Amino acid sequence: MNSLFILNALVTPGVGLIFWTSIVFILLLVLLGKFAWKPILAAIKSREESIDEALKSAEKAKLEMQELKAGNEKILAEARAERDALLKEARDTKDAIINEAKTKAKSEADRILTSAREQITNEKNAAITELKNQVATLSIEIAEKILRSELSSDDKQKALVTNLMKDVNLN
Amino acid sequence: MRAKAIFFPIFLVLFFLFSGKVAAGEPTELEHHGDSSAVHVSDGHNKEQKVDITKVAFEHILDSHSWHLFGEGHDAVSIPLPVILKTNNGLVVFSSGEFHHDTHGTHVVEKNGERFVNFEETIYYASETPNVHGQYLEMEENGSEWHPKNAAPLDFSITKNVAQLFISAIVLILIFSSIAKAYKTTGVTSAPTGKQSFFEPLIVFVRDDLAKGNIGHGYEKYVPYLLTVFFLILINNVFGLIPIGANLTGNIAFTLVLSVITLIVTNVNANGAYWHHILMPPAPKWLWPILIPIEVVGILTKPFALMIRLFANMTAGHIIVISLVGLIFFFESLAISPISVAFALFIDVLECLVAFLQAYIFTMLTALFIGAATADHSHDESHSGEHATESH
Numbered sequence A: 001m002n003s004l005f006i007l008n009a010l011v012t013p014g015v016g017l018i019f020w021t022s023i024v025f026i027l028l029l030v031l032l033g034k035f036a037w038k039p040i041l042a043a044i045k046s047r048e049e050s051i052d053e054a055l056k057s058a059e060k061a062k063l064e065m066q067e068l069k070a071g072n073e074k075i076l077a078e079a080r081a082e083r084d085a086l087l088k089e090a091r092d093t094k095d096a097i098i099n100e101a102k103t104k105a106k107s108e109a110d111r112i113l114t115s116a117r118e119q120i121t122n123e124k125n126a127a128i129t130e131l132k133n134q135v136a137t138l139s140i141e142i143a144e145k146i147l148r149s150e151l152s153s154d155d156k157q158k159a160l161v162t163n164l165m166k167d168v169n170l171n
Numbered sequence B: 001m002r003a004k005a006i007f008f009p010i011f012l013v014l015f016f017l018f019s020g021k022v023a024a025g026e027p028t029e030l031e032h033h034g035d036s037s038a039v040h041v042s043d044g045h046n047k048e049q050k051v052d053i054t055k056v057a058f059e060h061i062l063d064s065h066s067w068h069l070f071g072e073g074h075d076a077v078s079i080p081l082p083v084i085l086k087t088n089n090g091l092v093v094f095s096s097g098e099f100h101h102d103t104h105g106t107h108v109v110e111k112n113g114e115r116f117v118n119f120e121e122t123i124y125y126a127s128e129t130p131n132v133h134g135q136y137l138e139m140e141e142n143g144s145e146w147h148p149k150n151a152a153p154l155d156f157s158i159t160k161n162v163a164q165l166f167i168s169a170i171v172l173i174l175i176f177s178s179i180a181k182a183y184k185t186t187g188v189t190s191a192p193t194g195k196q197s198f199f200e201p202l203i204v205f206v207r208d209d210l211a212k213g214n215i216g217h218g219y220e221k222y223v224p225y226l227l228t229v230f231f232l233i234l235i236n237n238v239f240g241l242i243p244i245g246a247n248l249t250g251n252i253a254f255t256l257v258l259s260v261i262t263l264i265v266t267n268v269n270a271n272g273a274y275w276h277h278i279l280m281p282p283a284p285k286w287l288w289p290i291l292i293p294i295e296v297v298g299i300l301t302k303p304f305a306l307m308i309r310l311f312a313n314m315t316a317g318h319i320i321v322i323s324l325v326g327l328i329f330f331f332e333s334l335a336i337s338p339i340s341v342a343f344a345l346f347i348d349v350l351e352c353l354v355a356f357l358q359a360y361i362f363t364m365l366t367a368l369f370i371g372a373a374t375a376d377h378s379h380d381e382s383h384s385g386e387h388a389t390e391s392h
Helices: A003-011 A015-150 A154-170 B002-019 B022-040 B053-061 B160-186 B195-215 B219-241 B252-268 B272-279 B285-331 B334-374 B378-391
Strands: B066-070 B077-080 B082-087 B090-095 B109-111 B114-119 B122-125 B139-142 B145-148
Touching: A003 B053, A015 A154, A015 B160, A015 B195, A015 B219, A015 B252, B053 B285, B066 B160, B082 B122, B090 B109, B160 B195, B160 B219, B160 B252, B195 B219, B195 B334, B219 B252, B219 B285, B219 B334, B252 B285, B252 B334, B272 B285, B272 B334, B285 B334
Parallel strands: none
Antiparallel strands: B066 B077, B082 B090, B109 B114, B114 B122, B139 B145
């Protein structure tokens, strides 16, 4: 077998193989296209989409979580502020109540003091009056007793009259 | 007959696929060839009783009408394949077994009143009487070459290459339809398993890196075509590495069809900008007489380069392996065999890479040509396309 002859055979495309290759390739393209590539590519694409979607939703969840966290913090801050406000209010109320009570107590005390003072004064006046009356009564009794003893004898009467007369003269 | 002819190779191919003895099988097979060539040189022009390595090499590379397994001459074990001839009187179909392993034109097969001989795997109408070498052919000398003068019918036979094409097509359909089914049953929410996990990255690679990367907008339309081209070339490159496999992707008829389809797909889908660039190149008008023919020829040279690249790469790889093993017969010494086998093994491993690489390059360039023809900014794109072509 001559090498030129072989080379010629090597680069001469055979009609039969061209014919069969064309038929088989086109059939293969149609069959694989319909029964393999279409479902496979669709499946791969839908998986890629589902992965993409999963990643996106994870990202979204992350964002939501952050938002939630931020929201929580806001709520917490609000709660804290409210608590502070409440505490302040309570403190104010307490102060107000205390002040009011103080004022009330003071006025009451004043009132009590005043009335006590008035009563004391009244009692004192009454006591003074009674004392005066007693003293007067006593004085009268003493004076009566003295008069009785002084005027029990004529001498003493005379002396008294004399004395009284003396005083009168002096005046 | 035909069903049997296809079924048995499937079994064998699968057997070799899973036995993993790709490289180791090659030398053994060659030895058989070698032995017989020494005994059997009977074409009358080569009187030496030596192994004709060139002949052995090209027997492996070229197509044949029977699927040879082992053994030589009349003891050879091969699967007969259907011979389909379009003669002047219509279709003639018979088994290649009827030639009884004869490829020298000495055995005549008579069908429908027509007589045929097989000479170097080409079927000719047989002459009435044999010549001095017993060949039913009229040989004519042309320089140092001897050619049969006989007419040849159109040969649509299921040759070894055609049979492998059928097998690979069936294997592809089985693999990918089962993968498609797997997606249906497991749904898209689960991770790929088994075959899926091997092929899915390749499919995604073809879709994203080759189709999307080179075509851009509207790439989806071409993905099935590119996937089919990629996997058909890949599977046949791999089958070609198996010792009994046929060298389909190293056959110029096969690469011719694929590149013609690329040519058609490219030019049918080409947009106005593409044709504008070719017929009215962006250059001074006085250059147009030179540029327009160049651009028009460029339409054909791109797929032509595709055709030659795949054919030459695959054929070259096979020739190197066979030549390395052939060294044993060239030096007629068994001592050389460790070196031969080591180098052949190395080249075989390299060929495994080349099998993927060439499938990738063919698909990538096809996508690039389509991209250049359909791009919106055609001018820049088509130039970058041409540069990329040259760099490979």
